[in-house]
Amino acid sequence: MPVAGLPEPQHQDQAGALSLDSGPRGAGARERERRILRKRNNRTEMDDFNRQVRELLGWRRTVHGSAATPSLHDRFERIQITGDVLRYQGNSGDVGCYVVAQPLPKHNNYFEVLITDSGVRGSIAVGVVPYDYNLSQQPGWLSCSAAYHADDGKLYTGRGVGQQVADKCQTGDRIGCGSREDRAGQELQEIASLFFTRNGKEIGTVVVPLPLESLHPAVGMHSIGEQVQIDLQAEWAWADEDSLMVVDNHEDDWARLHDMKVSGPVLEYAGKGKSIMDVGLAQAKLPLSTRSHYFEVEIVNPGEKCYIAVGVARKDYPKQRHPGWNKGSVAYHADDGKIFSGSGVGHPFGPRCYKGDIMGCGIMFPRDFHLDSEGECDTDGKERFQQSKSKVRQPRGAVLYCTDSEEDEDDDGEGCGESHRQSQKVVVFFSRNGKIIGKKESWIPQGGFYPTIGMLSSEERVKVDFRPLSG
Structure with a gap:
C-alpha cells in the first residue's frame, strides 16, 4: 500500500516490462519500452506468417507433383504374376486380364508374349488397351483396344467380332504387338497404327483412335492352365525383316x-x-x-x-x-x-x-x-x-x-x-x-x-x- 507523500514503487506489468513513475523521465522510458514490445511482437507475427506460407507452398508443390506424375501400378485380375510370367488364376468362367502400368514407349514401341502353356482352350489375347480398361473383358473386345487372340487366330478391334489373320497359336508360339509411328518418323496425335506378329512374321495391322501414349500392353486369359512370359524389352528389327525371318524359319x-x-x-x-x-x-x-x-x-x-x-x-x-x-x-x-x-x-x-x-x-x-x-x-x-x-x-x-x-x-x-x-x-x-x-x-x-x-x-x-x- 503506497504511503502518502512518497512515489509509487516500481513493478512489472503483464508483458514483463518494468513500470516507471509518471514523471517526465518515466514517460519517455515507457514509450521506448512500448516501441520495443511492438517490434518484438511484429517480428514474431512475421515469423509465424512466413512459416505458414512456406508450409502452404510446400503442400501446393506436393499436390501439383502428384497430379502431374501419378504413381501408376500394373492392373490385373485373376492373374498370378511371378517375375515376367503370367498365369491364369480364374475358373474359366471369368476373363483374367493384365494391364502394364507404363504405355508403349515411343522409342521401342514393341513387346512380345511367349505362350509357355496354352492351357485347356488357349484363350490368350495379346494387345493394347487404355489404362482404365475393364479387367473382366478380353483385350480387343471393348472400344479403344486391339488384340490378337491365340485361340482362333483373329484380330479384334473394339468389338466381339474378329478378322482372321493367321492360324491359332499353341504352346511355344510368340505373339508380338507394336506401333509404326517411329518407323514413319511421324507421331500421330490422335490415332495409333499398330501391327501384330506371330513367331517373327507380321500378320496384320489395325488403327486405334487413341494416341500411342494412352495405350498400354495387355494380356488376357480365359481357361485353366494358361501361362505366358511377357517381354516388354523385345525389339522389332525394321531394317532386317527379311533376314530375321530366314533366321527364325x-x-x-x-x-x-x-x-x-x-x-x-x-x-x-x-x-x-x-x-x-x-x-x-x-x-x-x-x-x-x-x-x-x-x-x-x-x-x-x-x-x-x-x-x-x-x-x-x-x-x-x-x-x-x-x-x-x-x-x-x-x-x-x-x-x-x-x-x-x-x-x-x-x-x-x-x-x-x-x-x-x-x-x-x-x-x-x-x-x-x-x-x-x-x-x-x-x-x-x-x-x-x-x-x-x-x-x-x-x-x-x-x-x-x-x-x-x-x-x-x-x-x-x-x-x-x-x-x-x-x-x-x-x-x-x-x-x-x-x-x-x-x-x-x-x-x-x-x-x-x-x-x-x-x-x-x-x-x-x-x-x-x-x-x-x-x-
Whole structure:
C-alpha cells in the first residue's frame, strides 16, 4: 500500500516490462519500452506468417507433383504374376486380364508374349488397351483396344467380332504387338497404327483412335492352365525383316518336310492323323557325323496320342512311314517307349515320354570311323567313308566309340539294298532328359544316318536342337 507523500514503487506489468513513475523521465522510458514490445511482437507475427506460407507452398508443390506424375501400378485380375510370367488364376468362367502400368514407349514401341502353356482352350489375347480398361473383358473386345487372340487366330478391334489373320497359336508360339509411328518418323496425335506378329512374321495391322501414349500392353486369359512370359524389352528389327525371318524359319536345317510345319526350331504336325499312312516326316539336311553326332527333341505338345518318333534313317526313307518301321532306320517312340529297328514291331526299350520330356538320339562311331569332310556331302548326296584314328569329344559322359561286338539279330539283311561291305556297324543310342536309356547296333547305310522325326496325331509339336553339346 503506497504511503502518502512518497512515489509509487516500481513493478512489472503483464508483458514483463518494468513500470516507471509518471514523471517526465518515466514517460519517455515507457514509450521506448512500448516501441520495443511492438517490434518484438511484429517480428514474431512475421515469423509465424512466413512459416505458414512456406508450409502452404510446400503442400501446393506436393499436390501439383502428384497430379502431374501419378504413381501408376500394373492392373490385373485373376492373374498370378511371378517375375515376367503370367498365369491364369480364374475358373474359366471369368476373363483374367493384365494391364502394364507404363504405355508403349515411343522409342521401342514393341513387346512380345511367349505362350509357355496354352492351357485347356488357349484363350490368350495379346494387345493394347487404355489404362482404365475393364479387367473382366478380353483385350480387343471393348472400344479403344486391339488384340490378337491365340485361340482362333483373329484380330479384334473394339468389338466381339474378329478378322482372321493367321492360324491359332499353341504352346511355344510368340505373339508380338507394336506401333509404326517411329518407323514413319511421324507421331500421330490422335490415332495409333499398330501391327501384330506371330513367331517373327507380321500378320496384320489395325488403327486405334487413341494416341500411342494412352495405350498400354495387355494380356488376357480365359481357361485353366494358361501361362505366358511377357517381354516388354523385345525389339522389332525394321531394317532386317527379311533376314530375321530366314533366321527364325530354320527351314535350311531340313532336307525333307512332309506334312510338317516349321516355326523357328519348332516342328508341328500338319497331317490328317486319320490312319497310319498319315505320317508326318522331317529329315535333316546333313547326316550325323563324328563332328555332329547327337541331337535332341523336346516335346512341346504331345497332341492327341503322342505318336512322336525320334531317330535316324537313310536319306531315301519313305515319307509316309514312321522312323524305325522300315529298313535303314532306328527310332525311339514316345507313345509306348519302344524301339523300332527296320520293323513295324517294336521292342520294350525305355519309359514313355510326355510333354516337356527331351528325347535324344546319337551315334557311337567306331574308333577308326570317319566321314569325308566331317559330314559335308558330295554332289551326288552320298558320303565316302575313310579310315581315321582321330578322336573327337564325348557327349555328356557317354562313350563315343563303339566297343561292343554283340550282334543284332534284327539287323540281319538290313542295309537298304547296300552290301555290308559298303557300310559299317555303329551303335545308335537314345537318351531321355539327359540320361542314356539304351542303344542299338545297326548297319549304317551308305550316305549316312540322317536325324529323322515322325509324328502322327493332331497338334503334336516338338522343339529340335541339332547341336545341344556345343550350344
